[in-house]
Amino acid sequence: MRPAFDLDALRTMVLGTELGSFARAAERLGRSQSAVSMQLKKLEQQAGRPLFRRDGRGLVPTEAGDALLAYARRIVALNDEAAAALGAAAAEASVRMGLPQDYFEDVMPDAVARFERCRPGVHVEVRAGRNFALEEEVRAGRLDVAIAYFPQGSDGHGAMLGRQPLYWYAGGAAQAPGVDVPLPLVLFDHPCLFRQTALQSLERAGRRWRPALTTPSLPGVWAALRLGHGVTVRTAHRVPAGTRDAGREFDLPALPAIELRLLAADGLSPAAAELCAIVREVVRERVAGATAR
Numbered sequence: 254m255r256p257a258f259d260l261d262a263l264r265t266m267v268l269g270t271e272l273g274s275f276a277r278a279a280e281r282l283g284r285s286q287s288a289v290s291m292q293l294k295k296l297e298q299q300a301g302r303p304l305f306r307r308d309g310r311g312l313v314p315t316e317a318g319d320a321l322l323a324y325a326r327r328i329v330a331l332n333d334e335a336a337a338a339l340g341a342a343a344a345e346a347s348v349r350m351g352l353p354q355d356y357f358e359d360v361m362p363d364a365v366a367r368f369e370r371c372r373p374g375v376h377v378e379v380r381a382g383r384n385f386a387l388e389e390e391v392r393a394g395r396l397d398v399a400i401a402y403f404p405q406g407s408d409g410h411g412a413m414l415g416r417q418p419l420y421w422y423a424g425g426a427a428q429a430p431g432v433d434v435p436l437p438l439v440l441f442d443h444p445c446l447f448r449q450t451a452l453q454s455l456e457r458a459g460r461r462w463r464p465a466l467t468t469p470s471l472p473g474v475w476a477a478l479r480l481g482h483g484v485t486v487r488t489a490h491r492v493p494a495g496t497r498d499a500g501r502e503f504d505l506p507a508l509p510a511i512e513l514r515l516l517a518a519d520g521l522s523p524a525a526a527e528l529c530a531i532v533r534e535v536v537r538e539r540v541a542g543a544t545a546r
Contacts (some may be wrong), residue, residue, distance in 0.1 A: 256300070256301075257299075258296065258299055258325075258328070259292070259295060259296070260332060261292065262293070262296045263329055264282075264325075264329050265278055265289055265292045266296060266318075267322065267325050267326055268281060268282065269289070270322055271395050275289050275293070275312060296321070300317060300321060302315075303315050303318075305318055326394050327520045327522065330522040330524075334375070334524050337375055347375070347377075348368075348377055348398075348524050348525045348528050349378045349379075349395070349525075350364070350377060350378070350397065350398050350399065350528060350532065351381075351382050351387040351390055351391070351399035351400075351401075351516075352379065352380075352381060352399065352400055353381070353383065353400070353402065353471075354381050354471035354472075355471060355487075355488070355490050355491060356400065356536075356540075357381060358491060359539050360532070360539055361379055363535045363539065364528070364531050364532050365377050365379070367531045371527055372524050372527060372528075375524050382399070384401040384445075384446050388410075388516060391516040392518075394519070396516075397517065397525035398517050398518070398529040398532055400414065400513060400515055400532065400536060401513075402417075402446050402447075402511050402513060402514075404450075404509070404512070405510050405511055405512055406512075407512070410516065411514035411515055411517075412533075413513070414512075414513045414514060414515055414533065414537070414540070415512070415540070415542040416511070416513070416542055417488040417512075417541065418488070418489070418542070419450060419488060420486070420489060420498045420500055420508065421451075421484050421486060421498065421503065421505045421508070422478060422484060422485055422486070422496045422497065422499065423478060423483070423484045424482075424495060424496060426481060427478070427484070429499070429502055429503040429504070436461065436463070436483070436484065436505070437462075437465035437482060438451060438463065438465055438483050438484060439465055439467075439468075439482055439483045439485040440467045440474075440485065441468065441471075442467050446511065447485070448486075450508060451485070451508075454486075454505075454506045454507070454508055454509075455506065465477075465482045466482050474487075475493050475495075478495075478496050484499060484503065488511070489541060490541065513536070513542070515532065515536070517529050
């Protein structure tokens with residue numbers, strides 16, 4: 254007979270892996286750590302092989318564990334969606350979306366509002382992230398859908414939504430630095446596609462530069478520009494007042510366009526697939542350069 258995997262144990266497996274700690278999962282689920290350990294042992298007994306290995310003080314999935322984890326996410330999501338559809342309050346369906354910070358003021362609220370009208374009662378978890386992190390989260394199944402930037406023409410998965418030009422932005426009162434003065438840059442922390450593009454373009458042009466300010470926050474980047482700390486590279490999407498395109502004025506090198514892609518995890522639940530379609534529609538309507546694909 255084939256094993257009938259325990260749903261609660263699968264839920265614990267998914268949560269512990271996403272949180273990076275089964276101790277935190279036990280806390281979140283209101284169970285003791287010993288109870289969680291017993292659930293994982295039960296899954297291993299049902300699977301007939303080890304699902305986790307010790308890595309320092311934590312547990313990470315084995316190859317078999319990764320395989321079961323992909324199914325566990327789908328099983329838990331479908332169970333919760335069915336429960337929500339039948340009005341069962343004990344288990345609420347959930348979908349997970351990731352976006353760059355650029356889209357938190359327009360794409361995110363619009364997509365969530367449309368999804369809520371189609372799937373009332375389904376919980377939407379939204380995470381801000383940078384491209385490298387969003388792609389990895391989707392690959393690992395920790396996000397259902399995400400939009401992310403990629404270098405133009407680069408390899409990578411996802412459906413291309415469109416191309417967007419990049420610009421050099423400075424504060425409204427910023428003055429062009431002298432020819433012999435290193436260009437002050439306001440940058441995201443490494444790794445960052447915009448940072449990489451800016452530095453490569455300046456290096457190719459033989460233009461000297463210096464890091465004036467680095468931050469993981471897009472509002473922090475815009476605030477630094479308004480205060481005159483330097484220049485940065487961004488798309489034209491929702492550029493705030495008090496900043497301007499300074500590329501020609503500052504005699505800065507031309508920048509390549511970048512691609513905006515829609516990323517989706519394997520084996521999406523019906524609710525997650527619907528969210529994916531809605532995100533594509535909202536991006537097409539709200540983001541310059543996005544096309545119907």
